[in-house]
Amino acid sequence: MVELLSLEMAVARLRAKRAELSLKQAKAMLYDNHGLAVSLALCSRIRVGQARAKAARRRLLRMVPSTSALRDTAP
Template sequence: MDVLNLELARARLRVKRAETSLNHAKEMLDEECGVGINLALCDRIRSEQKRVAEARKRLMKIASTSQRDGVTCSKAREILPHCLVPGWGRG
């Protein structure tokens, strides 16, 4: 179970870092920097959005493996942020 918790923690950290980087790129886009820089930022935002989606997908894969291996939904709620687990935390 310790290895699973470590993998879940690493996956959550990956998601958090990707989201932080995406938000930073979006904030930079709001600044008036010129067309060339804005085009580069749009490309960065697209790649960061992909990175966030991939990190969330990996997290969900690890979470589903944990459920299959006997981790209950209540335990998974403790391990995973509610926003990343669709349908969980709603009653």
């Protein structure tokens, strides 16, 4: 059970890190002058990336309290 939970936490951390990296790359590309259409597409990508990063962090935070509860109940 603990191994499954640690695997789920590792996947959640990886998902959050990937979302934040994608968001950072999109923001960096926005500063380059590619034209209006590309900038609008990047703004959309940034909004989606922000939502994805927020959801991944929220999912990870939901797992953390359950981990500490498991440690408290373990003999």
